[in-house]
Amino acid sequence: MPESALNQSDPLLKKMVVGMKPGQVSPPLSLKEGYRILKLVTRESPGQRNIADPQVQQTIRDTLRNRKEQLLRSAYLAIARDEARVRNYLAEQVVEAAGKLPDAARGAK
Numbered sequence: 001m002p003e004s005a006l007n008q009s010d011p012l013l014k015k016m017v018v019g020m021k022p023g024q025v026s027p028p029l030s031l032k033e034g035y036r037i038l039k040l041v042t043r044e045s046p047g048q049r050n051i052a053d054p055q056v057q058q059t060i061r062d063t064l065r066n067r068k069e070q071l072l073r074s075a076y077l078a079i080a081r082d083e084a085r086v087r088n089y090l091a092e093q094v095v096e097a098a099g100k101l102p103d104a105a106r107g108a109k
Contacts, residue, residue: 010031010032010033013031013036013038016029017038020038021040022040022041022042022043023039023040026038026039
């Protein structure tokens, strides 16, 4: 989590993260969003990373892959939603029964 994101978070959360050492696990924190248990994996110095760094390259690959997956998922859901057909069988039965509720629907009340 970047430090800029910590500045916008709960003060208790920021205080806990700033005071932790890599590998340390926090006690349960009661925040307004719920309870959290934190583990500080590593600290990295702020600033721009070298593009030749394998970790930077992997992060870029992961980001691009996630964006592509999100785009494909959104397109699939949009097509599925547009092509979906909804049929109201209860309404059809009411119309066919001249406005009277079918026996099966009456028993569900």
